[in-house]
Amino acid sequence: MNLLSMLKSNASAIGAILAAMAVVALFETVIPLHARERGHRAHVGPNLALTFLTFATNFVFNGALVLLLLWLAGRGFGLLRLAPLHPLAAGAIAVVALDFSFYVAHVAMHKVPAFWRVHRVHHSDPVVDVTTTIRQHPLEGVIRYAFLTAGACALGVGLGAFTVYRIWSALNALLEHANIRVPRRLDAALSLVTTWPNMHKIHHSRDVRETDSNYGNIFSWFDRLFGTYTPSWLGTTVTCGLDGFDEPSMQTTSGLLAMPFQDAKSREADGSKRRGATAPRTGAPESSDC
Numbered sequence: 628m629n630l631l632s633m634l635k636s637n638a639s640a641i642g643a644i645l646a647a648m649a650v651v652a653l654f655e656t657v658i659p660l661h662a663r664e665r666g667h668r669a670h671v672g673p674n675l676a677l678t679f680l681t682f683a684t685n686f687v688f689n690g691a692l693v694l695l696l697l698w699l700a701g702r703g704f705g706l707l708r709l710a711p712l713h714p715l716a717a718g719a720i721a722v723v724a725l726d727f728s729f730y731v732a733h734v735a736m737h738k739v740p741a742f743w744r745v746h747r748v749h750h751s752d753p754v755v756d757v758t759t760t761i762r763q764h765p766l767e768g769v770i771r772y773a774f775l776t777a778g779a780c781a782l783g784v785g786l787g788a789f790t791v792y793r794i795w796s797a798l799n800a801l802l803e804h805a806n807i808r809v810p811r812r813l814d815a816a817l818s819l820v821t822t823w824p825n826m827h828k829i830h831h832s833r834d835v836r837e838t839d840s841n842y843g844n845i846f847s848w849f850d851r852l853f854g855t856y857t858p859s860w861l862g863t864t865v866t867c868g869l870d871g872f873d874e875p876s877m878q879t880t881s882g883l884l885a886m887p888f889q890d891a892k893s894r895e896a897d898g899s900k901r902r903g904a905t906a907p908r909t910g911a912p913e914s915s916d917c
Contacts, residue, residue, distance in 0.1 A: 636790075637689060641682050644797050651757040651805045660808045660824070660863065667754045669878065674758035676880040677748070681761045681768060688772040689793070696779060696786060705783010714785075721779075721788035722795070723846065728778030729796070730849040732771055733842040742770055744887040750838065751877070751886065753868035755831045756806040764887055792845075799845050803827035811860055818859040822847050828862030833870055837861070 699705060707717045736746035748764040779789060803822050811825075818826045822843045830841040840857040843850045850856035871891025876882050 678761040718788040732774035751869040751872040825862035826859035832865040
């Protein structure tokens with residue numbers, strides 16, 4: 628793959644993501660989980676601004692990682708290349724392993740204080756919908772790609788499997804943040820394997836017991852395996868956002884970019900929440916804002 632074809636491929640991927648966002652947004656208007664009030668529109672501008680900033684930074688990170696994977700492939704480096712696996716089997720293992728690397732990165736972003744200061748930009752959105760998906764601080768891309776690069780290079784992931792994972796990951800992320808109503812039985816069945824809207828809404832709860840659960844990206848297996856799973860049906864009525872970061876000035880584009888370097892307005896609230904998590908609730912929630 629030469630540089631020009633790689634640039635075209637990345638540009639096409641961004642175009643596909645934007646088109647998918649538009650489709651999901653349409654579904655949000657037809658079958659919304661929660662009705663949107665007029666004031667909720669305020670988050671769209673800053674969210675889209677961070678989305679396009681993330682596209683720009685990830686364009687560089689993704690391109691660099693693709694070139695590195697091609698270089699390693701030319702030298703036969705990677706654990707997957709040591710075993711006589713069928714290409715399809717190797718690809719499937721690679722996709723699952725890459726998703727596990729995302730799970731590890733996501734847990735780290737909640738447990739490592741410096742990482743959490745960056746990741747809370749994403750969690751501070753009080754209205755979770757498809758525009759929240761790529762509401763990320765540029766520094767979060769550094770963290771995510773560090774973990775992704777370590778996993779992909781150690782395994783010797785092929786370009787095909789890497790492309791499948793990145794596309795699947797992006798599209799599933801749009802869906803899991805969507806403000807759409809999903810029948811409970813369907814949601815329960817699908818969440819046995821994958822991360823779906825209700826399951827991920829729990830992760831955006833203001834209750835730290837729920838925020839520190841349901842970390843999965845594509846597959847829900849890792850949350851179930853490592854005891855970080857909270858039943859998906861609880862996600863229909865959680866209150867989203869992050870205490871201490873609700874002031875309008877903090878929810879602007881400039882405020883979000885500065886957020887990793889600022890303290891919560893409620894001061895000790897944010898730090899104490901990180902330290903004081905206990906078991907997730909199992910009863911019905913009391914209210915809903917997201």
